[in-house]
Amino acid sequence: MTRHFLDIHKTDAAELRAMIDAARAMKTARDGRPRGMPDDDQPLAGRMVALIFEKPSTRTRISFDVGVRQMGGQTMVLSGADMQLGHGETIADTARVLSRYVDLIMIRTFEEATLLEMAEHSDVPVINGLTNRTHPCQIMADVMTYEEHRGPIDGKKVVWSGDGNNVFASFAHAAGQFGFDLTFTGPETLDPEPAWFDWCAAKGHPITVERDPDAAVTGADLVVTDTWVSMHDPQSARERRHNQLRPYQVNEALMARAKPDALFMHCLPAHRDDEATSAVMDGPHSVIFDEAENRLHAQKAILRWCLGV
Ligand code: CP
Secondary structure (H helix, E strand, O other), rough: OOOOOOHHOOHHHHHHHHHHHHHHHHHHOOOOOOOOOOOOOOOOOOOOEEEEEEOOOOOOHHHHHHHHHHOOOEEEEEEEEOOOHHHOOHHHHHHHHOOOOOOOEEEEEHHHHHHHHHHHOOOOOEEEEEOOOOOOHHHHHHHHHHHHHHHOOOOOEEEOOOOOOOHHHHHHHHHHOOEEEEEEOOOHOOOHHHHHHHHHHHHHOEEEOOOOHHHHHHHOOOOEEOOOOOOOHHHHHHHOOOOOOOHEOHHHHHHOOOOOOOOEEEEEOOOOOOEEOOOHOOOOOOOHHHHHHHHHHHHHHHHHHHHHO
């Protein structure tokens, strides 16, 4: 059976845990060697990976590219707009054709339906590199980052402040799978999808909603935010969103409500001094660049899991 990595809530919890542990072991094994130096293990030798981007990317593009190369594989980085995919060829036909050339497909796209159709018609594993709905690779890196600094994440209080967007959705899935308590604080108009509340409740980890950010962050082990205007949001909504989300900015006063050893995360790119102040982003609680680095290690584990190597 082809092993796709489509979402955290669609992947077995024990396998997610094994991926996080494998990622940490691979990171440790590199032991500070130069980024371009191959790993001792070369499980992707002879493998070709297609990285398709229909949206901009810095971290996802580079971390997947470097990760595949460190494990001995090769990559081709493709822009959806330059492929026939961007000129009317169906997703299903694209998936069937790519399956004849490459060993794995990573795609960043707009609609979740594109990802799902790609996976349905692909004979090789497909990885979700972000859709409008979820961003699972990011949150695998975030769980890894939390545990690297503070130990097991289960039972911890994680507070999301801001827009209930696609990155929040994958945090919700991770809450159910890794067993942490997730609080959402943000305006009602930007609430997460009801489906994620239902899913988390069914998993026994219901999401708490607290409209007052000070109350929400009190006692938090981890505070997370993200951009106020996502890539798929219309720019015309910018001013309205900024007005709605300003009370949810993560600043030093808000972080002071969290536990003294709380961490701060942001998946980046950030709009400094909008959703989070530079004082927080560059302050003692922040692990934002560890998160960025751990994209590399977490995705290497995901690639290995998909390929069974
Ligand atoms: N966090 C994240 O996915 O970054 P990029 O958009 O740069 O890939």
